Amino acid sequence: MNQKTVLRATAALLLALFAVAVLFHQRDRAAANLRLATQHGIHLIQPHSPRLGPDDAPVVIVEFFDPACVTCQAFHEPMKELLAQHPGKLQLVLRYAPFQVGAEHIVALLEAARLQDKFWPALDILMETQDAWKPRHEADFELAWQQLGGLGLDLDRLRRDMNDAEITRRINQDLEDAARLEVDSTPTFYVNGRPLPGFGFNVLKRAVEAALRQGGG
Secondary structure (H helix, E strand, O other), X not given: OOHHHHHHHHHHHHHHHHHHHHHHHHHHHHHHHHHHHHHOHXXXXXXOOOEEOOOOOOEEEEEEEOOOOHHHHHHHHHHHHHHHHOOXXXXXXXXXXXXXXXXXXXXXXXXXXXXXXXXXXHHHHHXXXXXXXXXXXXXXXXXXXXXXXXHOOOHHHXXXXXXXXXXXXXXXXXXXXXXXXXXXXXXXXXXXXXXXOOOOHHHHHHHXXXXXXXXXX
16 A cells, blocks of 8 residues: 555545534533523513514424524525425524624614614615625624615614613523533524524424424424
């Protein structure tokens, strides 16, 4: 056996060992997430959490999200499509995990828009225009605020309401709950109280479809 063959065989073995290690890590992580969700399930949803979809939906999706997160932006439209594919069967519950620099100000902006019944339209616009208000990989409130001019919001009130103590409390509560559940990246999803076994929109979709089958949906 020549040296090249030995090197190739060694590289292949190392890759195989790495793949096995990753598989075991993912399995252990999924098991740990499930234990945390079981222990801290009461912290998955708070009364203040924004909801989209009927309260009696058989499947509830909880998403810890950051409006300044690129992956959250990528999941936004597919999530809306998934909800539309199963009318009346799904409810989306949003939890805030503003991990990106400056993202807490964007969350406050969304909550202020919510006080004027414009939360979901504001979220749609901010997801669509994320590149415009995050030009240097940091959320810029002033640029984000400028994107909402076409929604008919009272912009002066919007600025005032952003400083409401209740909005600060909600953000802090969501961050505390994320810490309890050891949510350290966004988006992180739970379907009917269970964390996903992996990551990716297809993983989420399969979990939702399985939950619908179990619930008769």
